[in-house]
Amino acid sequence: MKSGRLFQRRDCARSVCLFLLVSASVPAQTDRFQCAPLVPSKARQPAYGAAPGQPRCEGFYEKNVSQPFLELVSLTRSAPGSLTVDAEGRLSLRGSLKLDTRLVIQPMRSNPLYRVDAGLSRGASVGWSSRTMLQATGLQLRDLGFLALVGAEPMVLAPVSTQVGDEGHTAYAVLRPSVAVSSLSWRAYRLGSPAVLPGDWQALANKPLFAWERIALAIPLPTDGLSLRIDVAGLDSQGQALPLLQFVVLGANDDNP
Numbered sequence: 001m002k003s004g005r006l007f008q009r010r011d012c013a014r015s016v017c018l019f020l021l022v023s024a025s026v027p028a029q030t031d032r033f034q035c036a037p038l039v040p041s042k043a044r045q046p047a048y049g050a051a052p053g054q055p056r057c058e059g060f061y062e063k064n065v066s067q068p069f070l071e072l073v074s075l076t077r078s079a080p081g082s083l084t085v086d087a088e089g090r091l092s093l094r095g096s097l098k099l100d101t102r103l104v105i106q107p108m109r110s111n112p113l114y115r116v117d118a119g120l121s122r123g124a125s126v127g128w129s130s131r132t133m134l135q136a137t138g139l140q141l142r143d144l145g146f147l148a149l150v151g152a153e154p155m156v157l158a159p160v161s162t163q164v165g166d167e168g169h170t171a172y173a174v175l176r177p178s179v180a181v182s183s184l185s186w187r188a189y190r191l192g193s194p195a196v197l198p199g200d201w202q203a204l205a206n207k208p209l210f211a212w213e214r215i216a217l218a219i220p221l222p223t224d225g226l227s228l229r230i231d232v233a234g235l236d237s238q239g240q241a242l243p244l245l246q247f248v249v250l251g252a253n254d255d256n257p
Contacts, residue, residue: 033057036117046136048115056118058132063113065178070234070245073108073214074145074174076160080108080216081142083162089131095120095148096158098255103160105133108145108174110212112137120148145174150257154229155247159221171249173217173230180237181209186217188228201233208237225253 033055040047041060048059074080085091095101103126105116114137120126130141146160159171175184183206189199205215222228232245250257 033117033119036115038115039063041113044112046132056116058114058116060112060114060136068177068179068236068242070175070177070184070232070242072147072155072157072173072245072247073106073176074147074160074172075157075247075249076146076162076172077168077170078162079172079218080174083141083144085130085141088129089134090127090129091162092125093120093128093146094125094161095122096150096250096254097123097252099150099158099250099257101148101150101158103128104147104149106145106147107137107139107143108176108214109139109143110176112139150250151248156227156250156257157247158250169221169223171219171221173219173249174214175204175217175232175245176212176214177209177234177236177242179211179242181205181234181242182237182239184209184215184232184234186230186232188219188230190227191229204232205234219249221249221251225251227251227254 033050035048035050035057038048038061040049041062044060046059048061049057051058083091093103095103100122101120103116103118103120105128107114114133116128116133118126118128130144133144134140146162148158148160150156150158177184184204185201186204187199187201204217209215217232219228219230228249228251230247230249234242236242
């Protein structure tokens, strides 16, 4: 399958770039949590910005889409749609055991444009109340995506653990295209040691997808707890290749992005 050009240059007007704008590594803790460089909404409240008295940024924002793309909107240990909250509407979220990450919570739908950013320290869990976001957006818990970002070129992420029992050997990625696609395929491989995986392309979507339609990808994780690189390639409805989506899934034993 035609894989398209590498996803090396990203126009920051695209939503895919909005969650990639993190530093090459996430600092352990800073005096003030840095919000992502988004344009706060002028029409909806709360507008994206720092949460008063909290190491968190949250709210509605604005964006423009300049060209077609494939987007990763969630990477978790739990299958999509399986999340549960406690009586206070809270989730316990955990990222990497050995690296600090930047937690991003966003709708898996294309709208509304609402985002939460927070620090997620290595080996620690953070309690997050979903009520503010769900009440502001009218969404349900199953509509939310979770990312734990370490780096941006390519995306380096730890699968987010959202509940007890998320210690299996599968990560669940949720993908969506900004345009209708006729096919999608993916491959998993390693660069260098300790082992090179085959990296054969596998069909992901055996039927056309509409623009912004989501599709889940179950990624088997290596039992040695080390990282995998993932490529996702797609063709639009005219048979033209979309930019290649690339990301790295960190393993539990990875201590270097």
